[in-house]
Amino acid sequence: MEAALQLAKIKAYVFSCFTDDPTGHDYYHMERVARMARMIANKEGAEPFICEAAAWLHDIGDEKLFHDSIKSLNEMDAFLHSIDFTKSDIKEIRQIMRNVSFRKGRIPTTMEGKVVQDADRLDAIGAIGIARTFAYGGAKGQPIFHETSKHTSIQHFYDKLLKLKGLLHTETAQEIANERHQFMERYLEQFYNEW
Numbered sequence: 001m002e003a004a005l006q007l008a009k010i011k012a013y014v015f016s017c018f019t020d021d022p023t024g025h026d027y028y029h030m031e032r033v034a035r036m037a038r039m040i041a042n043k044e045g046a047e048p049f050i051c052e053a054a055a056w057l058h059d060i061g062d063e064k065l066f067h068d069s070i071k072s073l074n075e076m077d078a079f080l081h082s083i084d085f086t087k088s089d090i091k092e093i094r095q096i097m098r099n100v101s102f103r104k105g106r107i108p109t110t111m112e113g114k115v116v117q118d119a120d121r122l123d124a125i126g127a128i129g130i131a132r133t134f135a136y137g138g139a140k141g142q143p144i145f146h147e148t149s150k151h152t153s154i155q156h157f158y159d160k161l162l163k164l165k166g167l168l169h170t171e172t173a174q175e176i177a178n179e180r181h182q183f184m185e186r187y188l189e190q191f192y193n194e195w
Helices: 003-018 027-044 048-057 069-082 087-099 111-122 126-139 153-159 161-167 171-194
Strands: none
Touching: 003 027, 003 048, 003 069, 027 048, 027 111, 027 171, 048 087, 048 111, 069 087, 087 111, 111 171, 126 153, 126 171, 153 161, 153 171, 161 171
16 A cells, blocks of 8 residues: 555544544644654654654553553554554554653654654644643643642643753754744743733
8 A cells, every 4th residue: 555545544543533632632733743743754864654654643542542542552553554554664653652752751762753752742832832731731620820739731831841842852843942932931921920
């Protein structure tokens, strides 16, 4: 099966998994990460097809989003096999997915893994990142801000978002991150002024 058809089938599969997600991990998040991964891969000399495929699939099996993460990953493997992905391609995609999460603190060992992790992290910062932070907080019943609580959406900026610029691997992602990081800093300043 040709690569373009495989990617089209992956998009449809991902749409079926994430179309109703209210946490900021929806189909359009996967689409933005996949588009960014392909662009970074092309600029940085990574394999664009594997980067894009892994980026589309990167949140499958995430414990925050799936009740049975092992079952969802096994279903993904069977799906990829059904559209002619080789065992080695599936293994590489799974490895990229395993290392993408900020929470797990892993550093990818391949260029493709670094590209997908960078693409995912870029979608967590800037205007989209701010929107996703509040979408996730709202979906999980988390307050926007509370002066005596660390379990708020605003605290998430300090726990994760403001750290991401310094954790990117590729020059391409670092350049994109600068403007998005500055926007978040301006946003927080305005937020506190209004609060």
